[in-house]
Amino acid sequence: MHSSKKNWIWTVTLIVTVICCASVLILHVKNWVTDDATSLGLRSGFxxxxxxxxxxxxxVFVNRIPPMQRLHGFSALEKEKGVFREFKDSLTNKKVHVFVDNINNNKIKLVYKDSAYVYFNLKDSVETVQLFQKLSSYTGTLSEPN
Structure with missing residues (x-):
């Protein structure tokens, strides 16, 4: 009888752990895009x-992202997310953010602040193209996929 009273602590710990892991997985399932008049926000989990x-x-639309070193992030099935560093910029330690929901589709490469890169796409390729067209209207240039 005494040992069953101690088991509730481990049961609660296990349930809380499973709930936390499931919520983190749900947050990383897709890219969350917030688009307003002044900025574009990309979020995926952390x-x-x-x-x-x-x-x-x-x-710019690109078929592939360049080879990079993963600082932290993950790759699972068709997803590639996290913070990377390009091999050619290993001395400057510039971080490249990658939010790719489908590695097989074209990706949007954003360059801002002269040298900061973001690669991303959405699960639906039509939404990706629509967002690309909207963003390219801010720069005045339109570049088609390679």
């Missing part, structure tokens, strides 16, 4: 970036 549209330099 990773987020706010891109001011006034500082947007270029918007």
């Amino acid at each position: 990773y987020n970036v706010e891109v001011p549209l006034s500082e947007l330099d270029s918007v």
